[in-house]
Amino acid sequence: METTTPAPMSGRKAQAARNDQTILQAARAVFVADPGAPIAAVAERAGVGISALYRRYASKEILLRKLCSDGLKIYIAEAEAALADERDPWSVFADFMRRIVDADTHSLTLNLAGTFAPDEDLFRESEYAESLAVRVFERARDAGVLRPGLEVSDLSMVFEQLAAVHLVDEERTVEMRHRYLELILDGLHLTSAEPLPGPPPTPEEIGRRWIVT
CATH class of the missing domain: 1.10.357 (Tetracycline Repressor; domain 2)
Known part of the structure; x- marks a missing residue:
């Protein structure tokens, strides 16, 4: 059966995907260590602005579910x-x-x-x-x-x-x-x-x- 190779993501989409993984890795580290930590601690650990984080995850609860x-x-x-x-x-x-x-x-x-x-x-x-x-x-x-x-x-x-x-x-x-x-x-x-x-x-x-x- 013939298979198709997924088209590579554009530079902007690839960067967004990398940023998302950085945020999720940071969130895991922060919340496993301290479930009561504020979402701002995730932004700080990930090295992204809080507004950029909120554009991807509108609340701490959504981030925890993810x-x-x-x-x-x-x-x-x-x-x-x-x-x-x-x-x-x-x-x-x-x-x-x-x-x-x-x-x-x-x-x-x-x-x-x-x-x-x-x-x-x-x-x-x-x-x-x-x-x-x-x-x-x-x-x-x-x-x-x-x-x-x-x-x-x-x-x-x-x-x-x-x-x-x-x-x-x-x-x-x-x-x-x-x-x-x-x-x-x-x-x-x-x-x-x-x-x-x-x-x-x-x-x-x-x-x-x-x-x-």
Whole structure:
């Protein structure tokens, strides 16, 4: 089948795209460190004028939704890649976990849940991401490579625990997260383990954190 190469963006559009990425990277760094920071702190970190930022994102809430939407899209892409992977179920599952930790999508959940009101698009993306996570989890569980008593909601808590590992040095943070992920993976793969204490988190317990109080 013949494929077409997308036309290159004009200089002005390419610059706008670069500016947008700079703003989003700055916003992620600012709001993960301090969810209560003003949007002016994003403009300062990005090196753009506040008016230029507002032309792209009219409010802090819109910017937060965009950050979380981008994080969900990354999670969705990784889950879809795992479902398309035909290797043995444990390798697929473990590598999916490693890639999600590398993507650091759950730093957004950990720090931004409850600080803004998600819209319908974000809820739809979240539901789709969850449906894919269920399929990744169930494939591993049905293959008998996961510890008895686990549920897919346990994965969210694992990712958030690892996202909470944060040191001043970024490379050291990544190294430490993977150190503890490997310990956790050993526990998840312990198919002859004793029952886990208490039930897994319910969807209501996980979803309630996104309600703005």
